[in-house]
Amino acid sequence: MSTGWLARMQPGVYALPAVAGDRRLRVEAAVRSCGGVVSHRSALALWELAPPGGPVHLTVGHTRSGRGTPGVVLHRTRSLEDSVRRIDGLPVSCPERAVVDAWGNPAGLTRADVRAAAPTPPAGRGGGGLAQSGECAS
Numbered sequence: 001m002s003t004g005w006l007a008r009m010q011p012g013v014y015a016l017p018a019v020a021g022d023r024r025l026r027v028e029a030a031v032r033s034c035g036g037v038v039s040h041r042s043a044l045a046l047w048e049l050a051p052p053g054g055p056v057h058l059t060v061g062h063t064r065s066g067r068g069t070p071g072v073v074l075h076r077t078r079s080l081e082d083s084v085r086r087i088d089g090l091p092v093s094c095p096e097r098a099v100v101d102a103w104g105n106p107a108g109l110t111r112a113d114v115r116a117a118a119p120t121p122p123a124g125r126g127g128g129g130l131a132q133s134g135e136c137a138s
Contacts, residue, residue: 043098
């Protein structure tokens with residue numbers, strides 16, 4: 001390593017120096033090193049609902065001890081299984097959970113970010129079966 005053949009990305013995870021700065025590779029290295037699920041703003045970035053940047057956020061089981069590593073923030077939860085999806089093989093929290101998780105983070109989302117990430121309601125009366133205010137029976 002002293003000759004520059006490999007760059008240490010996370011404990012036990014190495015990459016070629018030419019690609020070590022790649023954001024997607026940083027996220028994968030964090031998952032491989034720390035385990036867990038990509039969450040919060042990091043998940044939103046993988047879902048292309050927020051710009052990438054900042055530390056990698058991972059959520060792990062509540063019984064997991066320890067702290068994150070440099071560039072990785074660990075969050076703990078009791079239940080995550082129902083909200084895990086995969087993007088290019090990486091475990092990622094679903095968009096709905098990622099929005100909720102990131103909303104409570106001071107460096108997370110702004111109201112504009114949440115509005116931009118929210119699904120657009122279907123066009124037409126009733127919004128897919130829900131009554132609008134003027135449609136209720138009188």
